[in-house]
Amino acid sequence: MNAYNELYLDDAMANLGDMVEYAVCTLGYAPDDFFGWFISSGIASKFENGNPKYVAGMSGVELADAVLAAVNMQSERHHQPHLSSKGREYWAGWILAYYQWETNRRFSDMVEYGLTLSVVMSLYILHEADVSKFVESADEIIQRNKGSRKSKLQLTRKARGLTQQQLSEASGVSLRMIQLYEQKQYELAKAQAGIVLDLAKVLGCDAADLIQG
Structure with a gap:
């Protein structure tokens, strides 16, 4: 069962892609640090549940700023102009939004079992492949790490x-x-x-x- 109505999926993917690209490329935050804040802020859970305000009602820049405000990480780096290049950072957020929707996994569980934002960025070679190729690779990473972790x-x-x-x-x-x-x-x-x-x-x-x- 998918995480939420497919009508929101395109917006969700684009917005998460923009959020990651803005936070990493424009604001200069480390990918895994920022994604950890996305999870701890509580905004990730709202995104997972398909809350229209977060998956479609805010831009990626607004999402990033909301995350940073929620974890008290506001700084002079905020509100920088953002010019999207649609590179690997954008793709990582874009494909993670799809994977979460397709599998209904929590972002926190993905990270716990090794599917971190930096790992996803390292799979950028798949950006021109069908999304099913990423889903297959992501599933393998999670299952491998689940099997190696102590109960x-x-x-x-x-x-x-x-x-x-x-x-x-x-x-x-x-x-x-x-x-x-x-x-x-x-x-x-x-x-x-x-x-x-x-x-x-x-x-x-x-x-x-x-x-x-």
Whole structure:
């Protein structure tokens, strides 16, 4: 299911492309720094949900300025004239908007699993290919990084200084099941709610903190 109505897609892609190009090329911010601010500002989530004000009602320059204002990064560099060259920075924002719409992934999840703005810019060789080629490459990057990352259960357990055996004994969840969840052979998100709650109680965290993004 796509993220929002396709009627907004062309505007969303153009505006995100302009936003990235303006922030990086005109204002001089590092790509991944700025995209992190886009996410932390809360504007990314509004964009993901197809809020008309953000996907179509603001220009790319206005979006960038809104992001910077939201994270208190206003400076003398703002409000510089912007002449778009439609280069790799523009393409990176443009194609990320398409990918988010097509897959309904959150921008924060993309970044968490290695699809950073700088990585997307490095794929500029695909700019003349069909968008499906980028989708395929982006999916491969995310799946590869998902597979190589430790589970949240394992990270939380180790942070608490517990062995798998100790967690099993304290929670009542079998050692074998804990191993399977940590190896991501079984998805903890699909486990019975009681299992997740028992593990979270022992680990001193919310159940949601143990679920993979």
